[in-house]
Amino acid sequence: MSPHRLALTGIGLYARSRTLPLTLALLAGTCAFAAEAAHRTDDVQRAPGWSAPVVxxxxxxxxxxxxxxxxxxxxxxxxxxxxxxxxxxxxxxxALSVLACAPPALSVPGDGPAFVAAASLRTLLGCVGVTAAAAVLVGARLSWLPAFCCVGAVHLASGGVRGWAVTVWAWPTRPGQEAGAWLAAGAVFVLGTALHAALGPRPESPRAQGPHRPS
Known part of the structure; x- marks a missing residue:
């Protein structure tokens, strides 16, 4: 099938209406950014916060x-x-979540600390879950905002806090191998994915009236 005919099929029209080609290109750029940030921080003496761009x-x-x-x-x-x-x-x-897992997997070159890759992968899954749920609640255009606020607030609130509970609610800041953080981020990802699949994004058009019903 030619590219022109593929663009006119259901899959092609769906991809174009969701700007998936642009999203894939930007995800590739994010992957390159993460890999470059990891290589730069691996070449210099590591200071506190050196992994923040990656994680x-x-x-x-x-x-x-x-x-x-x-x-x-x-x-x-x-x-x-x-x-x-x-x-x-x-x-x-x-599908996009799987593709986005490439930056965490490739972010730590050579013999870099494995916890950075694990933590960034966990952060990605949790943030995708928050974003998917936010798309249902506030709309896709603002779905990025709750994830940024969540990660920022957790970074501010978790400094110096100890105990098992912090590994759950502060999952964006925890080391890569902590089970509680993985369970929390995984639960957020599953919940957000299920909500979006069942309900879809919140209507944002002025003409969209009526209750938000699943389709």
Whole structure:
């Protein structure tokens, strides 16, 4: 099938309406940013906070890009479609999440500390979950904001705090191998993904009226 015909199929139209080609290009740029940041910090003496661009910033950027791609330009058409849209939404979110896992996996070169890659991967999954849930609650265009606020607030509030509970609620700041942080981030990812697949993004068009119903 030619590229022109593929662009006119259901998959091609879906990808264009969600600006997936642009999202994929920007995710590739995020991957390059994370890898470059890791290489630069690996070449110099590590100081406190040296891994912040890799552990926090790159996953946040990737989650924001994924959240923006969840925007539905025609919510009314999606809601009244003959076939249910939740499988498309689920595949869309999971596929981009898998692709976004490349920056954490490639962010630490050579013999760098493995906890940085694990922590950045966990942060990515948790932030994608927050972003997906935010798309349902506040709309895809602002879905990046709760994740940025969550990570920023946790970084401010978790300094010097001890105990098992902090490994759960402060999952964006914890070392890569802590089970509580992984369970919390994983639960957020599953919940956000399920909410978005079932309900879709909040309508943002002025013409979209009525309750937010699953399609």
């Amino acid at each position: 926090a910033l790159a996953p946040l950027l990737a989650a924001a890009l994924i959240g923006a791609s969840l925007y539905a330009p025609s919510e009314e058409l999606d809601r009244t479609a003959v076939r249910p849209w939740w499988p498309r939404r689920l595949v869309h979110l999971l």
